[in-house]
Amino acid sequence: MQALQPNQHAITGLHKTCLLTGLSWLLLVGCATQTVKSTSVTPMVEEKGIVAEEELLDVAIGIMDAGLDDIPNNREELTFADIRLAETQFVSWQVSKTLQSNGSWGIVRVNPNELENTDVQVNGKIIQSDGETMVVDITVSDATGRQWYTKEYKEVVSRFSYDPRQRRGNDPFQGMYNRIANDMLAWRKKNLNNQQLVSIRTVARLKFAQGFAPQVYSQYLSTDRRGMTVVNRMPAANDPILARIDTIRERDYMFIDALQDYYANFILEMNAPYTEFRRLSYDEVMKYDKLKADARRNMILGAAAIIGGIAAVQSDNAAVRYGAYGGLFGGGFLIKDAFSTKDEAQMHVEALAELGDSMQAEIAPKTITLDERVITLTGTVNEQYTQWREVLADIYTEEVGDVAPTTRSPE
Amino acid sequence: MKNMMNNSIFRLVTFSLTCALSAALQLCLSPHFALAQEDPVFRVPELPDVDPARVQINTDIVERDRSAVAVPSFEDNGAPSSANSYPNPQGSRGNSGNTGSGSGSSPSTIFSGGPITPSPGSPPPNSTQSGPQGQSGGFDVNVSVSGGPQMPTLSIPTLPGMPGSPSSSPGSPGGQETMNSSSRSSSNGSSGGGPTNGGSTSNSTSMPGDVIASGQNGSQNSAQSGSTNEGSQGGGSDGSSSSSNGTLVDSTTNGTSPTVTEKTNGTTAVAGGGSARIRVLDARLEESFGVFDGMIISEREKAQNEANAAGSDVMGSSGAGGSGGADGSGDSDYARVLDEAIVIASSPDNSSGGGMLPEGAKVREGDFAYNEQIVANIPEDIPDASDDDVVARQLREAAMSEPDADLREKLWDEYRRYVGLPTKTDSE
Numbered sequence: 073m074q075a076l077q078p079n080q081h082a083i084t085g086l087h088k089t090c091l092l093t094g095l096s097w098l099l100l101v102g103c104a105t106q107t108v109k110s111t112s113v114t115p116m117v118e119e120k121g122i123v124a125e126e127e128l129l130d131v132a133i134g135i136m137d138a139g140l141d142d143i144p145n146n147r148e149e150l151t152f153a154d155i156r157l158a159e160t161q162f163v164s165w166q167v168s169k170t171l172q173s174n175g176s177w178g179i180v181r182v183n184p185n186e187l188e189n190t191d192v193q194v195n196g197k198i199i200q201s202d203g204e205t206m207v208v209d210i211t212v213s214d215a216t217g218r219q220w221y222t223k224e225y226k227e228v229v230s231r232f233s234y235d236p237r238q239r240r241g242n243d244p245f246q247g248m249y250n251r252i253a254n255d256m257l258a259w260r261k262k263n264l265n266n267q268q269l270v271s272i273r274t275v276a277r278l279k280f281a282q283g284f285a286p287q288v289y290s291q292y293l294s295t296d297r298r299g300m301t302v303v304n305r306m307p308a309a310n311d312p313i314l315a316r317i318d319t320i321r322e323r324d325y326m327f328i329d330a331l332q333d334y335y336a337n338f339i340l341e342m343n344a345p346y347t348e349f350r351r352l353s354y355d356e357v358m359k360y361d362k363l364k365a366d367a368r369r370n371m372i373l374g375a376a377a378i379i380g381g382i383a384a385v386q387s388d389n390a391a392v393r394y395g396a397y398g399g400l401f402g403g404g405f406l407i408k409d410a411f412s413t414k415d416e417a418q419m420h421v422e423a424l425a426e427l428g429d430s431m432q433a434e435i436a437p438k439t440i441t442l443d444e445r446v447i448t449l450t451g452t453v454n455e456q457y458t459q460w461r462e463v464l465a466d467i468y469t470e471e472v473g474d475v476a477p478t479t480r481s482p483e
Numbered sequence: 484m485k486n487m488m489n490n491s492i493f494r495l496v497t498f499s500l501t502c503a504l505s506a507a508l509q510l511c512l513s514p515h516f517a518l519a520q521e522d523p524v525f526r527v528p529e530l531p532d533v534d535p536a537r538v539q540i541n542t543d544i545v546e547r548d549r550s551a552v553a554v555p556s557f558e559d560n561g562a563p564s565s566a567n568s569y570p571n572p573q574g575s576r577g578n579s580g581n582t583g584s585g586s587g588s589s590p591s592t593i594f595s596g597g598p599i600t601p602s603p604g605s606p607p608p609n610s611t612q613s614g615p616q617g618q619s620g621g622f623d624v625n626v627s628v629s630g631g632p633q634m635p636t637l638s639i640p641t642l643p644g645m646p647g648s649p650s651s652s653p654g655s656p657g658g659q660e661t662m663n664s665s666s667r668s669s670s671n672g673s674s675g676g677g678p679t680n681g682g683s684t685s686n687s688t689s690m691p692g693d694v695i696a697s698g699q700n701g702s703q704n705s706a707q708s709g710s711t712n713e714g715s716q717g718g719g720s721d722g723s724s725s726s727s728n729g730t731l732v733d734s735t736t737n738g739t740s741p742t743v744t745e746k747t748n749g750t751t752a753v754a755g756g757g758s759a760r761i762r763v764l765d766a767r768l769e770e771s772f773g774v775f776d777g778m779i780i781s782e783r784e785k786a787q788n789e790a791n792a793a794g795s796d797v798m799g800s801s802g803a804g805g806s807g808g809a810d811g812s813g814d815s816d817y818a819r820v821l822d823e824a825i826v827i828a829s830s831p832d833n834s835s836g837g838g839m840l841p842e843g844a845k846v847r848e849g850d851f852a853y854n855e856q857i858v859a860n861i862p863e864d865i866p867d868a869s870d871d872d873v874v875a876r877q878l879r880e881a882a883m884s885e886p887d888a889d890l891r892e893k894l895w896d897e898y899r900r901y902v903g904l905p906t907k908t909d910s911e
Contacts, residue, residue, distance in 0.1 A: 316768060323772065326779045333786035340790060449782060456775055460768065467764045 114247040117254045119176035127269040128178035129214070129260070130276070132190035133168045135182065136160040136208065137197035149421050150202050150357060152428035154436040155349070158342055159201055161442065163208060165339050167194065170249040176257045181328045182335050184446055189280040191215050191272050194256075203353035204228060204361075206245045210252055212259070215276035217300045220259050225251060231358075234351040244350065275301050280324070281317045284457070285464045288313055313468055320460055327453045331446060338442045342435055349431040356424040363417035367410040374406030862895055864904060875902050 199207035212220035227248035381399035882894035
């Protein structure tokens with residue numbers, strides 16, 4: 073093998089250095105992401121025509137899942153459980169308010185209880201919420217058991233979204249809520265005809281009736297092979313039991329309305345501190361993310377420079393060797409800087425933790441109070457419902473003349 | 484010889500013992516003894532002129548067979564017609580006449596006093612026949628358990644002139660063979676008289692000398708309460724009611740729902756057909772609806788008051804530069820959330836309370852038609868609020884919320900002056 077000349081060695085070393093530098097640069101470019109933020113809010117699409125009363129679907133928004141079990145590792149330290157729990161109510165309320173305001177639906181309510189007796193049910197899960205980014209998973213279905221869709225919604229807001237002049241009274245993530253409302257309306261228009269809308273309402277009504285008088289209305293509904301609830305036959309227009317149950321349903325609406333008051337109070341108390349928390353959190357999260365990215369980049373660059381320097385330091389060419397020394401020195405400096413940046417990022421995490429702790433201390437008692445009130449009222453109402461079920465069963469027995477099963481007393 | 488005598492004596496003693504044991508065993512197995520020893524539910528008071536051996540209480544709960552029921556019909560005076568009534572064989576049971584509780588004018592009456600005549604082979608609804616009735620010298624007591632542990636029951640007030648009251652059990656005049664039975668089942672609300680909290684517990688109390696159905700009362704499903712009767716029969720008279728001769732059955736649901744108080748006098752019987760009972764049940768439903776509405780409205784009022792209080796706090800902290808005003812949007816957030824807090828009200832017609840429909844929402848059947856929404860009367864020359872600053876907005880809000888017309892107009896003038904519009908007084 074022909075021995076390489078010194079200048080050939082130098083060229084080879086230079087090539088290696090350039091190659092390594094190029095690879096490092098490509099690696100860095102490949103890792104970089106570009107996030108486009110916008111303060112523009114997705115406009116809400118509203119129903120243009122008039123929807124017939126019997127086709128207006130009521131919507132129940134369930135309380136969102138906090139998603140605490142699915143938080144990514146790199147976001148755990150930026151997530152606060154109590155705040156996330158409060159957010160579940162907040163986001164549900166915002167979705168409810170948005171749907172309510174576009175006039176395409178019937179009555180829209182936040183409902184922490186069983187939703188299956190409502191025409192349309194919206195359930196969701198908060199994947200991420202840190203003031204800068206909100207990701208929620210939304211599932212929509214209806215009373216017949218038809219699954220409309222499941223979709224992940226993501227919104228990244230800019231700093232200006234927290235500017236009151238820019239918000240104009242809206243939530244910074246209002247665009248995401250509007251997209252949820254738009255998608256629901258679009259799906260309904262595309263997939264459901266008028267007859268199906270009426271059918272959904274009928275099924276919901278009969279399901280509610282079935283819950284109160286199963287001995288009467290269980291035969292009116294059945295499940296088809298696709299697992300969807302279908303109406304076998306309709307009750308008489310002047311069905312007295314159904315009239316009574318409709319009256320009870322009105323009371324159920326009242327109960328849900330009372331819950332709305334609870335939630336409204338909670339949102340009222342939560343809104344200002346929560347918005348402020350999100351605004352500050354936004355800054356901290358932004359700085360944290362930037363510093364983390366800087367640290368990562370410096371770490372990679374430093375490592376690449378050191379590796380390149382080690383490779384080039386054996387060169388016979390003095391210039392290459394000096395360059396290699398420079399690379400080694402620079403790489404070491406970059407790595408040191410990466411560690412410093414990480415420490416700085418950690419400071420922002422601590423600042424964020426302080427913010428979060430303060431917010432949690434303020435909001436946790438309110439969340440607990442809200443939950444207690446909802447549970448208490450729900451329990452009271454359910455107890456009343458139980459009594460009504462029994463009275464209805466008695467009435468049914470009287471009207472039909474059936475022999476009601478009796479309970480024998482112990483003797 | 485001696486052995487023979489001993490043997491005879493032994494046999495005699497053995498025979499005597501056997502006889503004694505048989506007699507004792509027979510006594511033990513007699514119904515009365517069984518009732519007194521084994522049945523923890525009923526206690527039959529000592530009746531001086533009634534042979535206890537003839538007292539028989541049937542604790543069976545008999546399912547109703549409506550097809551075989553002869554429903555006593557009510558006349559206007561509240562007495563069932565004789566054709567469908569059970570006779571009082573002795574005719575000596577207190578006020579045998581027409582003093583049944585809840586006369587015919589009361590649609591919710593299901594119990595009635597007065598003589599009752601059994602239809603052959605057909606027990607009355609809500610009653611149990613456990614043997615031949617109308618035996619001379621015996622008496623029947625059918626205890627009707629009304630108002631289960633979780634059932635809201637309707638209170639029927641005591642009619643004037645009707646003997647007996649919840650607070651007194653006068654018994655029968657002259658101390659005749661009367662049975663004062665009082666069964667009180669109460670359902671205590673779980674939250675201090677909350678309107679719909681009834682039924683969580685059931686307490687059955689008994690009065691001395693009463694026929695108590697506490698065990699059954701507590702164990703029965705309230706859906707069947709009021710239709711489940713326990714009867715006891717012996718000689719004397721029929722009393723297929725919750726009480727006889729001035730006593731009462733008071734089914735009370737404390738704090739949760741109205742109660743049913745059925746009072747009968749003398750020989751009473753379950754009366755009233757299906758429609759009457761449906762009316763009673765409907766009345767119960769209506770009553771509980773009222774209680775429920777009251778509770779919900781009270782909750783909403785409470786929530787509204789809290790919202791007002793919280794709003795004041797938010798406004799205060801905003802003005803003081805607190806967290807609400809950190810971004811300068813505290814008060815606007817407050818106003819916005821208050822607007823959002825007003826949800827679609829869907830209360831029925833018979834309840835109070837208001838609500839506002841959001842923009843775009845359509846009034847639909849079942850929604851609460853609240854036509855008296857307060858619409859602020861904004862003068863025509865007042866522009867929209869988009870260019871208002873804080874002071875202008877406060878002036879606007881003060882003017883919009885001012886009920887007095889003169890003051891309101893002055894406030895609007897103040898607003899006009901502030902924003903640079905010509906005031907009404909200037910133009911005049």
